[in-house]
Amino acid sequence: MRNTIAVAIVFLAFATTTRADEPQIGHMVFFQLKENSPAERQKLVDACKKYLKDHDGVAYFSAGPIADEFKREVNDREWDVALHLVFKNKAAHDKYQDAKTHLQFIEENKANWKKVRVFDSELK
16 A cells, blocks of 8 residues: 555656646755764655755655665665655756755755765656
């Protein structure tokens, strides 16, 4: 049931765009932490929720730590916390990049970042 709800939420996020011809923007961020204890991972997840969840134009938000049970050969394990945002359009994404709370999130958390990888994509 939990997986069904998650799939439905993601589907609805992808299905609600501002214009039919304008793609949504998937903004997936993977943080590798200097200090990556469970407490530090949770601290970053909590900061994502506090500062990044409620921006205008966000169609979908989630943040969480790496799942320890997925250790197949194809799984990239060089990260600790994932942030997944889907924006209604590029304009919403661009506005988010300069938002005060986004910049505050970066300033307050970057000291523990070893590496940050950002994957942006057009979703139709």
